Amino acid sequence: MTTTSESRTARTAGEVLAWSRGMVDPALRSAVDTLPGSMRLIAGHHFGWWDERGDPTDVAAGGKAIRPALALLAAEAVGAEPSVAVPAAAGIELVHSFSLLHDDVMDGDRTRRHRPTTWAAFGVGAAILGGDALLTLAFDVLAGSEHPAATESMRRLSAAVQDLVDGQSADIAFETRADVDLPECLTMAERKTGTLLGCACELGARFAGRPDHAGRLRVFGERLGLAFQLVDDLLGIWGDPKVTGKPIHSDLRHRKKSLPVVAALTSDTPAGHSLAALYHRDAPLSDDELMDAAELIELAGGRVWCRRKADELLADALCQLWSIAPVERPARELETLARLVTDRDH
Template identity: 60%
Template sequence: MATTERTDGRPAGQVLAWARELVDPALHTAVDTLPSPVRRIAGYHFGWWDELGRPLQGAGGGKALRPALALLAAEAAGGTADAALPAAVAVELVHNFSLLHDDVMDGDTTRRHRPTAWSVFGANTAILTGDALLALAADVLAVPGNPDPQGTQRMLAATVQDLVAGQLADLVMEERHDITVRECLGMAEGKTASLLGCSCALGAAFTGAAPDRVAALRGFGARLGLAFQIADDLLGIWGDPAVTGKPVHSDLRNRKKTLPVVAALCSGTAAGQELAALYRRADPPTGAELAHTMTLIERSGARAWCEERAGALLEDALGALSSAGPGGRAAGELAALARLAVRRDR
């Protein structure tokens, strides 16, 4: 993720580094409570050590966007980041539960520039590790400083249900050839937007914020999450694998119905019709066909439409943030992180 976006306070890259520095010790503490075999795989997935358990210098567990949103939402709601630390850890655990499962389902062998956990330890063990992280997330919320333990746990549980429903819709869509843009956006709302919305809502809830402020911050995060997923879909096709750390053309090779693909298929253009024929073929696409697929999506106008849609959702998100009435530096930093998330290169 590029880190040149400025805030009214700290640069956005510094904000993400601050969130990672704050969350990582608590995340380590939580993961250390897992049974030893599970802990080993989880730590490898987070990038803390290699497959033999040897510590890695300078390794990290990703962008920390969701924890940063939770911490900043707490500050924007009038509380402190320290108070919302359990919320930040919980959403990071849920996010990584989903990544462990996604990599198995998608057959991806690379994440964050290293082999995925399932490709090293096996699919079954990676799935079970993801399950353990999900259970741990609910446990992390049950702390004395939580003003509403039952409410926040229900909020997280409902979000996980949305996430699973979105992932299931994603899998079902791979088998269909009549997907609409509306269906694709609905899938992304569950698969990605729900957790970013929950990150903001949980952070605010941990401060004891009023329900209307919690709802407004959730709306900000959800709209941002949908724009974020569109940006991720674009990077899945046109991103540089050396920067993203993801396999080249993975989504197209797996014939995933990401939004640019669906928009192209529904475009009514000659390029969209040719793309549909390619997607219906039974044999795996060659390297040349994958490159041609990228060209067809762009010719259909789908790439430009997705970029415009992401930009419009970003503006909607910023409007929801404004309606939440946040004050101080946190408001500017949330806005800058939103812009950064949508305009990122990884």
């Protein structure tokens, strides 16, 4: 008999993300309502529900919510109703939000999604505490679901958080090192970004009662996450601030050893050597020097290498997805999302 998932026409990425947000937002709001008032204000501001004073806002500032969509679609792709994975999707989004609050503090970024970052609006201490609150809330949501997969899922999510923290730690350490190589930079990106996307897919399968498919769906998410980071790193250099919500050349200003930068620095090309001389200076880079650095990265092949690597990872991710013989319609929507997040450098 044809299931509902099989009989519906695959939706566009925009439709999927709007559907996912509609599924998960009530669970997020319910969870945030359990926080102390000070933390509730910070969380709601981060999700775009209200401004710094707590007044409701119509600004859609909560982001695309790719990770919750992956969890819901992963559950549906292995034959379950997506609603069973809402606690997993909400938990993943809370962990992601925790990382964003802390990341903005560490990077000194004052703008995210065209709004003041949490630390810029409330202060550094408040942003750190707000991130801590969201992290603990993620595990409370999973535990409170009382789902048979909750305990194992909390263990898997905890491991993903440890990887994320390790990756973020390496990212910061790389800023003051001149000898970062490409393999360790890829490992950093895998842990910082790939692990949580992989966990989103894995938890979707576990909450669907299909742990036998959790492994390959996790690999699908991990490969996609690394491709996502490659493209995000390109946007950190060449992205339009009107689209990204962040200042142009923001990663270069912070001397980030992002993937295109490290690919260029290790290219053993004249442009790569010139970039190293510029990038490793003690003095801050002027706007003109930031433009020069971006041009040198492109001349050294960093931009092309990242795009090619992202395409390879996407192809590998999709092979993992289709290898489990998933329900076709949600699998096609997973593929649509995968192509969306790896095609943003325009």
